Amino acid sequence: MIRAVHADGLLDPATGETTREALVVIDDGRVTHAGRRANAQVPRDAETIDASGLTILPGLIDCHVHLTALGEGLDFARELTTPPTLELMRAVRAARRTLDAGFTAVRDAAGSPAGVLDEIRAAVEEASVHGLKVMAHAQANAGIKNALKGGVATIEHGIWLDGDAIEMMLDGGHALIPTLVAPQWVIRHADAGKMPAYAADKARDVIKDHTASIHMAVEAGVKIAFGTDTGVGPHGSNGEEFLLMQQLGMKPIDCIRSATTVAAQTIGMKGVGTLAPGSWGDLIGVPGDPLADLTLLSKPDNVHLVMKGGDVVKSQS
Ligand SMILES: [Zn+2]
Secondary structure, three states, X not given: OEEEEEEEEEEEOOOOEEEEEEEEEEEOOEEEEEEEHHHOOOOOOOEEEEEEEEEEEEOEEEEEEOOOOOOOOOOHHHHHOOXXXXXXXXXXXXXXXXXXXXXXXXXXXXXXXXXXXXHHHHHHHHHHHHOOHHHHHHHHHHHHHHHHHOOOOEEEOOOOOOHHHHHHHHHHOOEEEOOOHHHHHXXXXXXXXXXXXXXXXXXXXXXXXXXXXXXXXXXXXXXXXXXXXXXXXXXXXXXXXXXXXXXXXXXXXXXXXXOOHHHHHHHOOOOOOOOOOOOEOOEEEEOXXXXXOHHHHOOHHHOOEEEEOOEEEEEOO
């Protein structure tokens, strides 16, 4: 099956360039052409996908999600009594919502659905015991440095990075996955009575440090990969992270790279995060220029077209 996607624009995250009057040809799930329409021959048997009014870019990648977690606040009784079959159904539904939001690939951080919570809890409880916040920071950094020495490729959350940890990440080319939106969801759930109030207090405590820490890493030029810890927050809300990244001083193109080229490299997947010939036909279309307006990527409703492996999985006008 050959499909020819006709779009107003085609954004290449690698170069940051947008090609007008664009055409993407996908043959048997793989891209064979992505560029100007005028330069390409459309195979006669190709099915036309009308993406007029849209800017096309590679499908987005979230490097840190929890598909089996509901993202509706913590309900341990419910978590404990959930049979595995139901958990699978949940994951399927979560994957669908994630896809609708334009994320065509994710890395599931298996295990605890509350990674960011664990980090907040461990560090802040330690701090309150000793009455010394600096102690928590030192411990968090010791953990990060040990992890980096131990050969991890990525640092998740990074709430309390210091200059040495940032230096180590720069030297080793490690990616940082900030998950800025996760503590925001802890606060929202707690305010809605779906998480204990102490969780919100702790999250409020750390948001300032987290923001400062990620800002320092961004300024220093650490590689930032897109990740949300969705499963703490609801599936499909991933794109809000873009706005928080931008607020921290990241340029729109760097935010988009974090979820395409950088993310692909970070999760070690080939043929994603790009529409170069030979890559998977995973793409999205948004009504406007995401470089001028990142909110186009922040909400599922703004993502009008999603193709996965050359198949249209979402199309709305
Ligand atoms: Zn997590």
